[in-house]
Amino acid sequence: PSMSVINVHEKVDEIERALRRAFPSVKRVISHAEPAR
Numbered sequence: 353p354s355m356s357v358i359n360v361h362e363k364v365d366e367i368e369r370a371l372r373r374a375f376p377s378v379k380r381v382i383s384h385a386e387p388a389r
Contacts, residue, residue, distance in 0.1 A: 353388040360385045 355363075368381040
């Protein structure tokens with residue numbers, strides 16, 4: 353909850369890139385950050 357929207361999106365992008373590096377056959381990773389509830 354303390355992270356900015358920009359920071360969250362940057363972290364999500366990092367996770368997506370890491371997944372594509374770990375699994376080269378994956379062409380696309382789609383993710384969506386949700387607010388804390």
